[in-house]
Structures are given as C-alpha cells and as structure tokens.
Amino acid sequence: MPVLQPLPNDVSPKHRVATLATLPLFWSLTRKRVVVAGGSDAAAWKAELLSACGAEVHLYARRSEASEGLLDLITRRAAHECGRLVHHDDSWHDGVFEGAALAIGDCEDGTEAEAFFKAARTAGVPVNVIDKPAFCQFQFGSIVNRSPVVVAISTDGAAPILAQAIRRRIETLLPPAIKHWATIAQRIRERVNARLQPGAARRIFWERFVDRSFQDTPEEGVETRLMAELGRLATPRPAIGRVTIVGAGPGDAELLTLKAVRALQAADVIIYDEQISSDVLELARREAKRILVSQLNPTASGKPRAEDGAQVAALAKAGKRVVRLQPGNPRATSAGIEEAERLERLGIAVELVAGVNADNGDANAAAMAIRLIDSTLPRRASC
Structure with missing residues (x-):
C-alpha cells in the first residue's frame, strides 16, 4: 500500500544504544593457543578460566616461583574437553607469542609489564596485563556461568566490587535449568530455521520457548512437543x-x-x-x-x-x-x-x-x- 512506502526510520537523537564504555564480545577459544605468564594465583585463575573455554593454555612460570594454586592447577585436567594446560618451567620470552590468540601476563613491575605488552603487540596478539589497565587491550568481567548461557558484567574497571554484586544478583535470578534449555535450543535451532522463515512465526516460537525456560525444568519428551508446536506455526495462515x-x-x-x-x-x-x-x-x-x-x-x-x-x-x-x-x-x-x-x-x-x-x-x-x-x-x- 502506498501508505507504507517507505516506512520512515527514526532519525532523532534518541539512539537505539546508549554510549558504551567498552564493546562486549564473546570470543570462542576452543583449541586456540593462549599464553599466560606468571606464577601467581591470579595467573592460575586466568589460566583455569581460559582452559574452561577450551583453549590450549601455555603457562610460563618457573616451578620454584609458582604459587600453590598454580602448582595444583598444573596437576588437574581442564574442565572443557578440548582445554589443555601446558606448563613451561621457564620465564616468558619474545618467542612465546607466535600463533597465540591471546596473551595474559602477571608482571611484578611496570617495566616488565611494558615489555610484555610491547612483545605481544609486536606479534599481533591481543594482550592483558593483570591489574595494570595501561597495558590492557581487553578486560575480564565478572561471569555468571550457565553455559552455554554466559553472562558477563563489566564496569570498565571503575568498580569491580559493583560488578561482583551485580553478578550475585543475576545468579539468583537465572534458574539453574536455563543451561538445559539453552542446550535444547542449540539442538533444535537448525530445524526451527529450516521450517520457519525469519519473521513473526519464528519469533513467536522462540518467545514461547523462552517463557517456558524461565518457568519449568525441561521434562522428558520436551523436544517432541516443541517440534509439534513448530509444525503448527509452520502452517500458513x-x-x-x-x-x-x-x-x-x-x-x-x-x-x-x-x-x-x-x-x-x-x-x-x-x-x-x-x-x-x-x-x-x-x-x-x-x-x-x-x-x-x-x-x-x-x-x-x-x-x-x-x-x-x-x-x-x-x-x-x-x-x-x-x-x-x-x-x-x-x-x-x-x-x-x-x-x-x-x-x-x-x-x-x-x-x-x-x-x-x-x-x-x-x-x-x-x-x-x-x-x-x-x-x-x-x-x-x-x-
């Protein structure tokens, strides 16, 4: 109808997204090489987190200088089936960055931090030096883990304690069963996309799915019932x-x-x-x-x-x-x-x-x- 040609779009100052301090990204690290340098508990925590994402984490720290937490981590397997922890009983050097997707360093002073940062950047590797914002290209936020549902909270380094408080509140709001619903969504997504074209019917299906995921625990046979609902929505009307x-x-x-x-x-x-x-x-x-x-x-x-x-x-x-x-x-x-x-x-x-x-x-x-x-x-x- 001419009345709809064309639909005007919003050109007012009311932007769809307000100013962002940083861009939140969710980056797959499965089977990617990551460098972690340092023998502290902070370095151990970052290494454990990265291996839980499926990364192959290469730890550079002399055993004689490693914390108990790091030594304990080295003896354990990664949580992710594809994750690996490889310990190098040596300090980091310029050659460790080749082929790495990320580099994390726990450096004792500003001189070492600057050297680590420059070496990683020269190799083209995104870098984070723990607790030294001037040498960080990216940040780690507080995490709520209902994988494959992952929620990350950042305050751009301004108030980590606030991020932790927000995380605790979200933890109480997200039902544990949400991870199971998300896994079901992964399994049926291709079938849904094949049967329903982008638009109202597909959105209605997922909206009903989401409403159910916040109310119930997935029971046996739920996928069969979801497919039946999918069939009804796929019928032209x-x-x-x-x-x-x-x-x-x-x-x-x-x-x-x-x-x-x-x-x-x-x-x-x-x-x-x-x-x-x-x-x-x-x-x-x-x-x-x-x-x-x-x-x-x-x-x-x-x-x-x-x-x-x-x-x-x-x-x-x-x-x-x-x-x-x-x-x-x-x-x-x-x-x-x-x-x-x-x-x-x-x-x-x-x-x-x-x-x-x-x-x-x-x-x-x-x-x-x-x-x-x-x-x-x-x-x-x-x-």
Missing part, C-alpha cells in the same frame, strides 16, 4: 497484527509497568511521541523500527489524525505488532481512547496499557516492582 497503545507514565523508565515493558520487547514497530525519553526507548526490542508520530505525515502537527490511524492500521494488517507509545496514561485521556476507537473501527485489535500516575502511590509501587523483576525479562530478539 493470514498475517494478523495488533496495536498496543502503551502509556509511558511520567516519563521515568523505572515507572513503566511490567506489561508495558513486555509490549515494547515484543514490538515490530514503535510509534512514539516527541516527549518519550531515550531511557524508555532503551527498553524496547532492538530490532523494532522506531517512528516518530510526526514522521507518519511530515506535514502533521504531531497530534493523532485519521490519516495516522490509517497508516498504523495498515502496519497491523500487514502482520506487524505495533506499539503506539504515548506519555501519560492513555486509559485516562480522551486522545488515547479516541485513537483506540479509531483503530477498532478499521478492524484492528487494540489493547490499552495504562501508564503510572506520578501523583499517587502507583509510582512508588511500580518503581519497586520494576526493579525487582525487570532483569528477569528476556530481551526479545529474532532468532
């Missing part, structure tokens, strides 16, 4: 979208209701007013297209018009899940109710999600609730 009119309340992201956050994380398209804050939009699904309401009709004043409703309805009829994000509480304003009625007259299913009223006890209650449960919500993503 008319695209049916919907519109959810969501109230952003007074504008504080912490005052969004749980229902509002869920709607934002499930949206294909988000149409929002100028007053909506970047913090609120940060909670939305990353892949969702964002459109300022004034962009629907560049000549419009920014207020909802019949033409705007027609464009929103066209998006829903094309199978999109549309969130109309408004400040305040759409249930309590004539504009929100009129917009819902206008869409319903066009044959679109509409849901109104109330926003918190800032002038009563709702605000404190919502703030407490969202702090307790927001971090348990899976970030929606197309799989």
Whole structure:
C-alpha cells in the first residue's frame, strides 16, 4: 500500500544504544593457543578460566616461583574437553607469542609489564596485563556461568566490587535449568530455521520457548512437543497484527509497568511521541523500527489524525505488532481512547496499557516492582 512506502526510520537523537564504555564480545577459544605468564594465583585463575573455554593454555612460570594454586592447577585436567594446560618451567620470552590468540601476563613491575605488552603487540596478539589497565587491550568481567548461557558484567574497571554484586544478583535470578534449555535450543535451532522463515512465526516460537525456560525444568519428551508446536506455526495462515497503545507514565523508565515493558520487547514497530525519553526507548526490542508520530505525515502537527490511524492500521494488517507509545496514561485521556476507537473501527485489535500516575502511590509501587523483576525479562530478539 502506498501508505507504507517507505516506512520512515527514526532519525532523532534518541539512539537505539546508549554510549558504551567498552564493546562486549564473546570470543570462542576452543583449541586456540593462549599464553599466560606468571606464577601467581591470579595467573592460575586466568589460566583455569581460559582452559574452561577450551583453549590450549601455555603457562610460563618457573616451578620454584609458582604459587600453590598454580602448582595444583598444573596437576588437574581442564574442565572443557578440548582445554589443555601446558606448563613451561621457564620465564616468558619474545618467542612465546607466535600463533597465540591471546596473551595474559602477571608482571611484578611496570617495566616488565611494558615489555610484555610491547612483545605481544609486536606479534599481533591481543594482550592483558593483570591489574595494570595501561597495558590492557581487553578486560575480564565478572561471569555468571550457565553455559552455554554466559553472562558477563563489566564496569570498565571503575568498580569491580559493583560488578561482583551485580553478578550475585543475576545468579539468583537465572534458574539453574536455563543451561538445559539453552542446550535444547542449540539442538533444535537448525530445524526451527529450516521450517520457519525469519519473521513473526519464528519469533513467536522462540518467545514461547523462552517463557517456558524461565518457568519449568525441561521434562522428558520436551523436544517432541516443541517440534509439534513448530509444525503448527509452520502452517500458513493470514498475517494478523495488533496495536498496543502503551502509556509511558511520567516519563521515568523505572515507572513503566511490567506489561508495558513486555509490549515494547515484543514490538515490530514503535510509534512514539516527541516527549518519550531515550531511557524508555532503551527498553524496547532492538530490532523494532522506531517512528516518530510526526514522521507518519511530515506535514502533521504531531497530534493523532485519521490519516495516522490509517497508516498504523495498515502496519497491523500487514502482520506487524505495533506499539503506539504515548506519555501519560492513555486509559485516562480522551486522545488515547479516541485513537483506540479509531483503530477498532478499521478492524484492528487494540489493547490499552495504562501508564503510572506520578501523583499517587502507583509510582512508588511500580518503581519497586520494576526493579525487582525487570532483569528477569528476556530481551526479545529474532532468532
């Protein structure tokens, strides 16, 4: 339909991702050679961590200078079936970096740290010198291990104790069974991708999968039932979208209701007013297209018009899940109710999600609730 050609994209200052101090990466080290230099417990911990990732860790430390922790580590096998620990009863030298994927050093002073850093860089190897930020190209964060689910937390070196506290909280929120669900997801992923094309049906399957993974322990025969559900979703059916009119309340992201956050994380398209804050939009699904309401009709004043409703309805009829994000509480304003009625007259299913009223006890209650449960919500993503 011409009304959809083309869909405007968000060109406002409200970026999809706020400023990042560092880029988080998850790097496979299976069967990769890694150099660890130093005989301390800190070096031993890094070596154990790297071998648990499947790396072949070459430890350079004189046995006479090695800590008890390092000596104990040398006698044990790596946790990962592909991991190896190879001890060299010698100090590091320039030749140890050849073919290495990473280099970790525990150096006694700045002179040795600088030498280790320069030697690794000359060999083209990313390097980290423990507790010497000036000689670190990358950092180690605090880790929550539910492998293959791995959560890493970084404060860019500013407050390691805070990272540890965050890790402890996440540990309590992630059920132990999540690792088993993740393993099942690995096994069925190719079958899902083969049966369901990218889009609504595939996302619905994975959203239901994720919801189940936070509620239940996988029982015997779960894969058979998942495949049956996959078959039902793979059956062609008319695209049916919907519109959810969501109230952003007074504008504080912490005052969004749980229902509002869920709607934002499930949206294909988000149409929002100028007053909506970047913090609120940060909670939305990353892949969702964002459109300022004034962009629907560049000549419009920014207020909802019949033409705007027609464009929103066209998006829903094309199978999109549309969130109309408004400040305040759409249930309590004539504009929100009129917009819902206008869409319903066009044959679109509409849901109104109330926003918190800032002038009563709702605000404190919502703030407490969202702090307790927001971090348990899976970030929606197309799989």
